[in-house]
């Protein structure tokens with residue numbers, strides 16, 4: 001059976017560190033699956049008409065996390081979506097109760113690759129005050145065990161393009177879906 005049909009409309013939530021490619025890969029995956037695409041960060045910036053950097057600076061991180069939770073709660077009532085989450089979505093246990101309605105995929109990218117991707121970043125508020133590699137290592141140490149609660153981990157190499165990441169995810173997804181009837185061993189006669 002085709003993977004899209006096997007998914008039965010269940011949402012796919014991409015989690016992972018800033019720069020791991022949740023937004024970039026999510027768009028490619030949604031197109032391939034014929035799913036809609038939602039980016040929780042983008043919804044927040046659209047609704048608030050402010051950048052994430054501005055929301056953190058003016059209202060603080062805790063307020064941003066509340067908005068993120070509201071958006072996730074809303075999104076989880078829909079189906080047939082690929083959802084690019086914010087990197088910190090895994091921090092709240094209530095968020096996990098929404099994420100668990102779907103399939104959670106961790107895009108696990110080595111810190112060295114994240115550093116290359118984010119070296120020139122001036123927008124991500126949590127990365128502005130410390131040397132980048134040190135800060136990313138610290139955030140990863142705090143969150144590693146949370147990301148590891150995902151249903152599926154895709155370990156990404158430096159040379160993996162977004163299309164390649166999708167290929168790898170596509171190949172891995174069946175391993176966490178219920179076996180289809182044709183895959184099941186034939187029943188023994190009684």
Ligand SMILES: Nc1ncnc2c1ncn2[C@@H]1O[C@H](COP(=O)(O)OP(=O)(O)OP(=O)(O)O)[C@@H](O)[C@H]1O
Pocket residue numbers: 016017018019020021022023024025041084085086087117124160161162165
């Ligand atoms: N597989 C990839 N290969 C090369 N560059 C990539 C890949 N995936 C993403 N990028 C680049 O890395 C940067 C960060 O990607 P993206 O914004 O998709 O990350 P994110 O996980 O959504 O981050 P955030 O948590 O901050 O929203 C972008 O410049 C993007 O073009």
Ligand SMILES: O=C(O)C1=C[C@@H](O)[C@@H](O)[C@H](O)C1
Pocket residue numbers: 017018041052085086087088089124125126
């Ligand atoms: O990892 C994080 O905590 C964040 C990641 C981004 O997606 C944004 O949600 C924001 O910059 C915070």
Ligand SMILES: [Mg+2]
Pocket residue numbers: 022023024039041084085086
């Ligand atoms: Mg993103």
